[in-house]
Amino acid sequence: MKVASVKESQKMIYNILKQAKQNNRLSHAYLFYGDKGTGKKEMAIALACMHYCPNGGCLECEVCQNIIDGNHMNVDYIGMQEDKTKISKEQIMDLQEEFSKTSLVEGTRIYIVDGIDTASSQAQNSLLKFIEDPTNLTPTVGIFIATELSNVVSTIQSRCVLEHFEAIPKDKMIELLEEDSIQSLDARLVSCLTNDVDEAKEIINEDNFEYNKNLFLKLIDIRTKKHLALFYLDNQRYYSDPKNLLILLSWMLRFLEDANVAKSGRDGLILSPLYDKIISYSNSSKASMKDQLELILNLFKELNANVSAKNVFFELTEKFI
Numbered sequence: 531m532k533v534a535s536v537k538e539s540q541k542m543i544y545n546i547l548k549q550a551k552q553n554n555r556l557s558h559a560y561l562f563y564g565d566k567g568t569g570k571k572e573m574a575i576a577l578a579c580m581h582y583c584p585n586g587g588c589l590e591c592e593v594c595q596n597i598i599d600g601n602h603m604n605v606d607y608i609g610m611q612e613d614k615t616k617i618s619k620e621q622i623m624d625l626q627e628e629f630s631k632t633s634l635v636e637g638t639r640i641y642i643v644d645g646i647d648t649a650s651s652q653a654q655n656s657l658l659k660f661i662e663d664p665t666n667l668t669p670t671v672g673i674f675i676a677t678e679l680s681n682v683v684s685t686i687q688s689r690c691v692l693e694h695f696e697a698i699p700k701d702k703m704i705e706l707l708e709e710d711s712i713q714s715l716d717a718r719l720v721s722c723l724t725n726d727v728d729e730a731k732e733i734i735n736e737d738n739f740e741y742n743k744n745l746f747l748k749l750i751d752i753r754t755k756k757h758l759a760l761f762y763l764d765n766q767r768y769y770s771d772p773k774n775l776l777i778l779l780s781w782m783l784r785f786l787e788d789a790n791v792a793k794s795g796r797d798g799l800i801l802s803p804l805y806d807k808i809i810s811y812s813n814s815s816k817a818s819m820k821d822q823l824e825l826i827l828n829l830f831k832e833l834n835a836n837v838s839a840k841n842v843f844f845e846l847t848e849k850f851i
């Protein structure tokens with residue numbers, strides 16, 4: 531669980547926690563929620579550090595470093611395993627078993643559950659036991675991390691101190707990326723995929739970014755059903771990978787939203803370097819913009835509901851014009 535430090539944008543929450551620490555008023559249960567990439571995990575680890583660090587959570591000393599590296603005996607972290615979209619029942623059971631053993635090191639024990647909103651309600655409720663009734667006398671602290679607050683059972687919500695992590699505004703993020711000499715279009719496209727500046731840079735450097743971008747630019751220039759069918763045939767393989775399709779859909783959604791903004795004569799296009807394409811599209815589109823937006827949103831839903839990416843891509847190319 532490597533994290534460098536608390537994100538600049540979340541210093542306020544950090545200070546609140548630090549204040550609580552100084553006054554000896556840290557809670558034994560926290561729920562950090564907010565969009566992906568808003569620094570919840572970093573904060574959970576910083577909070578764990580506050581409990582053990584001789585300097586109150588400096589994030590630099592040996593103790594802090596141990597926690598950051600995932601080597602501290604009293605701090606357990608569970609998060610989504612590679613290629614999984616949910617915290618599994620087994621992971622939660624392992625954690626419970628771990629906590630039923632006597633701790634080797636004295637002091638508070640901390641567990642961080644990253645993605646509590648993806649666990650089943652039953653699994654979530656079983657975690658409550660730590661909060662309510664620790665089997666041993668060791669003080670226990672639970673830190674839960676969620677993207678979707680509504681998927682966290684109310685019993686957990688009501689027992690935790692809730693902290694909302696707000697995303698850095700899109701325009702601020704674009705500005706930061708552009709300052710870092712990233713091309714404007716790339717900065718704007720990647721801002722549709724993440725709220726996290728560091729992750730954004732990683733995505734841009736990935737091999738498939740350029741390829742994805744070129745396909746997207748191709749697609750938005752297509753004006754006939756025939757060309758759309760060809761686009762499907764040429765790229766069905768590529769988009770049978772849901773990751774690639776998700777990127778395409780995210781950009782299509784933004785493109786349509788921008789077309790809407792342009793049509794109503796408002797300022798504030800995100801994909802402004804594509805201004806000419808946006809105007810050309812909104813002038814030529816026969817289908818109503820609202821229907822197109824609805825189509826894309828529906829395709830997102832289907833993809834989330836595990837409809838195969840290939841089928842979703844087919845639907846896109848069937849209905850987009």
Ligand SMILES: [Zn+2]
Nearest residue numbers: 583588591594
């Ligand atoms: Zn420290």
